[in-house]
Amino acid sequence: MQLPELVNTFGHSIQKRFGHKVHKLTINANFTCPNRDGVKGRGGCSFCNNASFNPNTTQKIDIEKQLKSGSKVVVKRTGAKKYIAYFQAYTNTYADVSSLDELYQSVLERENVIGISVGTRPDCLPIEVMELLQKYRDAGHFVCLELGLQSANNKTLENVNRGHDFNDYLQAIAKVRKYNIDICTHLIVGLPGENPEESLITLNKVLDAGVNGLKLHPLHVVKNTTLAKQWQNNKYTPLDIKDYVNVAAEMIRNTPAEIVFHRITGTAKRDILLAPEWCSKKWIVLNRIAENLHQFGAQGHNTNSPFRGK
Ligand code: SF4
Incomplete structure (x- = not known):
């Protein structure tokens, strides 16, 4: 069975919604992050090197060029x-609202851009920004907020220097829901100190709070990060592929069928x-997740005992 028969993928769900293929185009609009510049914290999250998430980091600011290529x-x-x-890249609501309006509007x-997806932190959603996004949505554009939470465990969030806690996330969800x-x-x-059960606890808390979509990602160690130093000093051991596949598949199985998975693995x-x-x-990981889901149950088919195929 193919992945879209087992998981409610973003590609298929958006095609159903609009009647044609729609793809996300990644943009780096040269923001920074309040967890780097001192407003919320310094140094950023222990795993963060934005070059790992964004393929366009060498093409800063020229958004026209980024979209075209x-x-x-x-x-x-x-x-x-x-x-x-x-x-x-970084925190894409972290600017005054008139600059954001100019940027998003541009x-x-x-032509051919049907909406925006805005990656940000739970503690960076002022009312004015919500009103702005609501205005675009009311005008018929697709609008999605991509909220970095990573874990619902406050100890983990502190350990990786997120600079916010789970309560900030809950407050953000309550606010976004209103709009x-x-x-x-x-x-x-695979965050430091977390076992597979912790990932399921986080998932359940996020589902309880209410969400339309999820992105799953294995923690990877990239250069020039605090995590890289921890890994080099044997203070962090990454997951092996088997464990990631088992946990990701179990999370998918425990997620109701209507929730859209924007991603179920990640690469750097x-x-x-x-x-x-x-x-x-990436494709090896995706295929193995598909095999697990095929064998033990697809999205929304939680059939009790966790971590099948362990
Ligand atoms: S992961 Fe996101 S919140 Fe954390 S430092 Fe990087 S840009 Fe900021």
Whole structure:
């Protein structure tokens, strides 16, 4: 069985919604992050090197150019001719509202861009920004907030220097709900000190709070991060592929069928990835998750005992 028959993937759900293929185009709009500049914290999250998340970091600011080159690649690879501009790198609501309006509008005005996905932190959602996003949604654009949470365990959040706690996330969800904006929450599997059960606890708390979509990601060690130093000093051991596949599949099985998975694994650029090496083999990971789901139950088919295929 193919993955879309086992998981409610973003690609298929958006195609159903719009009647044609839609692809996200990643944008780096040259933001920074309050967990780096001292407003919330310094140094950022222990695993964060934004080059690992964003393929366009060498093409800063020229958004027109980023969209053009991104769409060229996507149309060739997937045939999608409509796009969602995904503001990914750093904290994409971290600016005054008039600059944000100018930036988001400049993208929404482009032909073939049907909406925006905005990556941000739970503690960086002022009311004015919510009103702005609501305005775009009311005008008929697709709008989604991608909230980095990573874990619902406050000890873990402190340990990785997130600079916010789970209560900040709950407050953010309550606020976003009032504006009826879609939420996709990002979760990391394999955080320091967390076992597989912890990932399921986080999942259940996030589902209880209410969410439209999820992104799952194995924790990977990339260069120039605190985590890289911990790994080099044997203070952090990454998950092996088998454990990640088992946990990710179990999380998917425990998620209701209507929740959309924007991603079920993640990779980093080879030049900065230190470990685990399997992270770079996205298709192997995806195929193994599909095998597990096929064998033990697909999304929404939780049939009791966790971590099958262990
Ligand atoms: S909140 Fe996001 S951008 Fe900021 S340091 Fe953490 S991972 Fe990096």
